Structures are given as structure tokens and as C-alpha cells.
Amino acid sequence: MVLLADHEHRIRLRPLRYQFPVVSGDEYDDNWLVAEGKVITPEGSWSFAEPCLLTDEARQISPWLRAVGGATPASTQPDLYFLEPVVSFSHTGSGFVRVHLSQEAAPPWLDGDEHLDEYVIEIKATAAGLRQAADEWDRCLAPFPPR
Template sequence: MLLTDHEHRITLRPLRYQFPVVSGDQYDDNWLVAGGEVTTPEGSWSFTAPCLLTDEARQISPWLRAAGGATPAGTHLDLHFLEPVLAFGHTGSGPVRVHLSHEAAPPWLDGDERLTEYVIEIKATAAGLRQAADEWDRCLVPFPPR
């Protein structure tokens, strides 16, 4: 999926299950490795991290559609996951916030700085958010819950 505006570009996609062989463990069987490419005025980087469970990954598209819809001002739409690598936020007006930390943090951050969320504000259009949601859904097809 692509989230972009005139200054920022974030591409995010599920790449594979972290563990290719099903073991019968509901968590290990359903961890997805996500890949991302990020461009901001401060710099560009990419990351690969096992950071989403399959059911968490399926929450992203509805969240994007809600963020692109008619959300009352002052409403907070936050989407956090078990692993703190990636999160999303939106206040009902203004930009979508993408929170990146740990493995997804910019490479110029050191040590404990990588544990603090690096927030990117993207002034995405409603159409752009719907398109990103549709693309994310297509990318998830090969990764059903196991």
C-alpha cells in the first residue's frame, strides 16, 4: 500500500509469514513480516520486520477507510498492534499519522531513540486512503490466518 503527499511517501506490504511451517501455535503461525520503504524530508530508508499478526494486518484496511471517511472533528482513530513497530493515528481532521519505531525507525536514530515513535504526518486524500486500503487487501490475500 502507498501513503503519500507532496513531502512523504510510505510503502508498506506484507512479505511472508515469519515462520513458514505451521507449528500449532496461534501466535507463531500468524506472525507476518512486513516490509516498508519510507521517504521524508529528513531522509529515506527501508525496513523489514515481523511486526503484525494476520488478524492485526486485517484491521489496517478498515482503519484507512474510516480515516478517509467523514469522521467528526475531535474523534481519535488510533490503531496499535502487539509489536510497537508500526501504529497509525488520525484525529478526524488533518493528516494521517504513521508511527514507526524499533526496526522501522529511521537509521539515523541511535539506541533508545529507536524505541521512541518517529511520527510521519501524511496529508493523504480520502481517495488515496481508499486506494491504499484496497491495495493492502489485495496484498493480504496470500496470508490468511493459519
């Protein structure tokens, strides 16, 4: 589970299951993970559960969080985008992490094409909080190896 929170925002993201429980031999279908998200912002709260990360993509999240949290200079850490543009991450280099949500992960009050645009949540993050989120993500991801 990735938990990012500050005094105004709270985002919890965790892998729930493989999209397809039975291995078919297809590199993509076998490795899609359904991720659950719960979001709280001053504008409102919502949740989603969507197949939006491949197992290899999901394994990029914890090293990225650690790097942005200080393991490497944040300015050298690129933003983290995935094949499905439902969830992505970026940073400001000054202690803020941005979580980009679109399509199925967008807030329910957005209409039509607004779901295609990124809804960006900026969270003031600490190095310790990012390391803790990375450690927890690794624990939650352990049951979902690439197949």
C-alpha cells in the same frame, strides 16, 4: 501494499511472508507476518522488513484507512496500535494520517534508545487516496490468511 504519500513524504508498507513458513500449531508463531516498509521523508530515506503484524492485526488496517478516509466519521475512529510497537497509525481528524515507526522500523540515523521512541510522520491524505491504499492492502494481504 499501503502507499501513503504527499508532497514531502512517501510510505509504502506491504506484507511479504509469514515469519515462519511451516505451521507449528502456535497461535502467535503461525500468524506473524513480515512487513516491508519503504520510507521517504525530507530527513532521509530507509527501508525495513520485520515481523511486526499478526494476520488479525493486519486485517484491521484497511477498514481503519477506509474509516479515516470518510466511510465513518474520522473523529470516532480510534488510533490503530498493534502488539509489536514497530508500526502504528493515528489521525488528526483534519485530513492528516500519522504513521508511527519505532524500533526496527525507525530511521537508521537514530541512536540507541531513540529507536524505542516513535518517529512520527504526518501525511496529508485524501479520502480517495486512503480508499485506494486500503484496496491495495487487501489485495496484498489476501495470500496470508490466519492459520
